[in-house]
Amino acid sequence: MTGIGKINVTLDRRSLFRAGGALAVVGGLSASTAVAAESQPEAGTAAAAPGGGLPTRNPLVEQRADPFITPPVGGMYYLTGSVPEYDRIVIRGASTLDGLADARERTAWRRPASGKMGGYIWAPELHRIDGKWYVYFAAGDSDQPFRIRTYVLESSKDDPREGGWELRGQMITAWDTFTLDATTFEHRDKRYFLWAQSEPGIATNSNLYIAEMASPLALKTPPVRIATPTLSWETQGFKVNEGPAVLIRNGRVFVTFSASATDARYCMGLLTADENANLLDARSWTKTPTPIFTTNDATRQYGPGHNSFTTVGDQDVLVYHARDYRDITGDPLFDPNRHTRVQRVHWNADGTPSFGVPVGKGGPLVRLSPLDAPNLFVRHYEYRLRVDGNVREVADSQFRFVPGFLGAGTVAVQSVNFPDRYARVVDPTAVRVDPYEDTDAYGRAASFVRVPGLTDRGAVSLRLAGDPEAYLAHDNGRLVVSKPGDDRRARERATFRLG
Numbered sequence: 459m460t461g462i463g464k465i466n467v468t469l470d471r472r473s474l475f476r477a478g479g480a481l482a483v484v485g486g487l488s489a490s491t492a493v494a495a496e497s498q499p500e501a502g503t504a505a506a507a508p509g510g511g512l513p514t515r516n517p518l519v520e521q522r523a524d525p526f527i528t529p530p531v532g533g534m535y536y537l538t539g540s541v542p543e544y545d546r547i548v549i550r551g552a553s554t555l556d557g558l559a560d561a562r563e564r565t566a567w568r569r570p571a572s573g574k575m576g577g578y579i580w581a582p583e584l585h586r587i588d589g590k591w592y593v594y595f596a597a598g599d600s601d602q603p604f605r606i607r608t609y610v611l612e613s614s615k616d617d618p619r620e621g622g623w624e625l626r627g628q629m630i631t632a633w634d635t636f637t638l639d640a641t642t643f644e645h646r647d648k649r650y651f652l653w654a655q656s657e658p659g660i661a662t663n664s665n666l667y668i669a670e671m672a673s674p675l676a677l678k679t680p681p682v683r684i685a686t687p688t689l690s691w692e693t694q695g696f697k698v699n700e701g702p703a704v705l706i707r708n709g710r711v712f713v714t715f716s717a718s719a720t721d722a723r724y725c726m727g728l729l730t731a732d733e734n735a736n737l738l739d740a741r742s743w744t745k746t747p748t749p750i751f752t753t754n755d756a757t758r759q760y761g762p763g764h765n766s767f768t769t770v771g772d773q774d775v776l777v778y779h780a781r782d783y784r785d786i787t788g789d790p791l792f793d794p795n796r797h798t799r800v801q802r803v804h805w806n807a808d809g810t811p812s813f814g815v816p817v818g819k820g821g822p823l824v825r826l827s828p829l830d831a832p833n834l835f836v837r838h839y840e841y842r843l844r845v846d847g848n849v850r851e852v853a854d855s856q857f858r859f860v861p862g863f864l865g866a867g868t869v870a871v872q873s874v875n876f877p878d879r880y881a882r883v884v885d886p887t888a889v890r891v892d893p894y895e896d897t898d899a900y901g902r903a904a905s906f907v908r909v910p911g912l913t914d915r916g917a918v919s920l921r922l923a924g925d926p927e928a929y930l931a932h933d934n935g936r937l938v939v940s941k942p943g944d945d946r947r948a949r950e951r952a953t954f955r956l957g
Contacts, residue, residue, distance in 0.1 A: 695719025
């Protein structure tokens with residue numbers, strides 16, 4: 459994005475649509491940043507704030523499935539994941555999540571030409587434990603590529619990209635069966651191993667198990683089965699629970715996992731345990747009865763899953779893969795276009811996570827919080843914009859600023875979960891998110907001038923493009939058009955922080 463403010467942008471929103479429909483809009487999102495930078499430098503500066511260090515691009519890295527990004531270690535993020543060839547383990551690093559997109563990738567380990575571990579290499583995870591690096595990964599054999607077992611690499615280097623990796627062998631569990639997607643976490647001075655495996659006598663492809671670890675290389679306790687695919691959304695194509703990831707927050711231990719076949723039916727579920735519970739007691743875990751992250755036709759994101767978590771400052775970040783299309787020729791395992799994506803995890807008032815929807819291509823997301831009600835957010839409900847608290851359907855309160863319909867200097871406010879819809883003033887007391895229409899009337903009603911906040915220049919205000927005195931404003935839970943003039947309280951209601 460360096461130097462983008464110097465780009466000469468003359469396209470307006472209608473030109474983008476004529477150039478290629480809605481996909482052209484998505485592909486042209488960077489133009490909004492250029493417009494803001496040229497015509498409103500201070501508003502453009504504010505535009506960098508809402509991401510809070512989150513990437514300005516989506517997807518983050520193409521053709522890297524089963525992505526795992528470490529929490530910051532020594533000021534660095536490290537990314538690993540499955541490559542389409544399933545033949546090696548790769549690692550890249552950067553000081554920001556966005557920097558991972560273009561970071562040089564290095565091969566930490568490559569499968570042997572034949573024999574054990576010479577088959578498919580899947581889903582590596584990278585963990586820093588007691589001053590060493592460990593990679594847990596799944597591998598098949600050259601003559602039986604689907605004879606998948608879990609193995610571990612170890613390195614004493616400070617930087618995992620420097621090499622020094624030593625194969626420490628197979629992680630031994632109770633059964634010598636199909637085993638994959640191992641992760642590890644520490645809680646209450648104990649380290650746990652959490653993984654997916656096929657258990658003899660159970661007619662499923664894989665279940666989830668947990669055990670305490672004696673060391674990073676061995677288990678201390680027998681496995682405890684904490685999840686089995688039994689619900690309809692977990693058994694589409696295959697009966698699968700796999701890809702566990704752990705997030706400990708708000709007095710609870712949350713485990714996300716992936717379910718069903720690896721095509722558009724792939725989705726994510728959630729297990730929850732109290733942080734004081736015995737995690738090795740299966741009764742401590744409760745499965746949310748519905749999936750928490752699924753395919754979304756509106757955003758054109760298919761088969762989201764196999765996630766991990768990282769952080770940016772005090773923000774939790776979901777890392778996952780998804781495809782940009784539904785239809786796949788052949789076995790979906792060998793379709794290469796599961797791309798690494800990241801988006802912020804939000805938290806409900808009851809302390810549970812809210813993931814929203816898998817977000818389509820484009821720039822940063824924003825949530826608008828009025829200055830006079832900082833705990834509330836602008837959201838759409840039945841397509842009408844209003845201001846609410848505790849928005850559990852977090853995607854209803856997420857938007858993008860994109861190029862406006864009236865040329866340079868204007869922006870449109872695009873719904874994230876309905877990207878064909880934009881905020882449009884219907885009358886002074888009603889603002890809606892409505893489908894795009896190629897008319898002058900729609901263009902005038904859905905175009906705004908983004909300026910520094912009227913009472914907080916680190917925030918934003920949205921002035922109507924056709925009226926220099928009129929702004930979007932909060933009014934007792936409604937989003938309306940207001941002419942605040944010099945009234946300070948009215949100007950606060952027309953000022954929005956970005957989060």
